[in-house]
Amino acid sequence: MQKQHQKPRPPTSPRSALKTSSKRPNLKKLLRKAHVKPLKPLKQVAALPFRVDAEGRIEILLITSRDTGRWIIPKGWPMSGRKAHQAAEREAFEEAGLKGQIAASPVGRYHYQKRFDHGRAFPCMVRVYPLRVEAQHARWPEQDQRTLRWFPPEEAARLVHEDELQELLADFAVRPVESHG
Template structure:
């Protein structure tokens, strides 16, 4: 088990009015694959999502932004605690979204409102064990799979922003791996892979923790 420990409690939690401030990220990496009959090496974009306790869907690592850390530090901490990954976080967030916490989805009160800042993180290290491994499993997904497994609109919007950011990086960067990255438009993905109407179910956390090949 990991010798690291996760933060608990909300004594240092930041708020904007009644909205709890949350910071998180979309971890991603490029996997090298053989490019068909030509044998050329291409890059496949993979996104990391995690299972959440007592739920069947997948989410991105995120959590409370506390008053003794920056927004980016909070996002990195949550990625480590919940998903067991470290990486290079973008300087600026992909965007900011308002949503309700999982436990308050059906509540009409002001409690449970969140204002979340999501970053892109290129993963450089995957830990074999992490602080919240008992509660959160992790799985690498293609971008099409990630769109399909997102439960909420704001998550799909954040994925769209990630694609836009990576596409701009490809245009402005001469690195071969980004030049060959076969990114497709969001509309193409949406037409081919509409969101599933049934929840995603996994037998147990151990099966989720096996990284997709």
């Protein structure tokens, strides 16, 4: 019995693995192809939830990551059919139950290494959109998976691990509130 030779498939780039109709990228495909060539940073979006107290002081909400328990801001993958700031706003609701006014332009960005279950890390670039929090829902999708806490910007900056995010949070405190959306 003779085997038929199959026509080789055209190479698929790791970036094409992200072009799916669902919220999450096709991670299996991404991981399978990642060893072929170095990846450009994967793109993510984040909300920077803040509120202003009666004395005009800014507070920033941090949440814990599900896997390591580190302090982070709500973030996730871009979503099909939503603009970047809208996806960031949705992440803030899913991860922290937040609603408010989100800026259409990012206040900055930061880079980090996204670690997956198998231990491999991929570079990610996260665009950060300020979200002036107006309400927090009593129930939200990831309520039982995370801890949430409000911090002054300087303390929030000390608690996160990513250097660029630390700078972004520290700088956020000195900008006029009107510039944050």
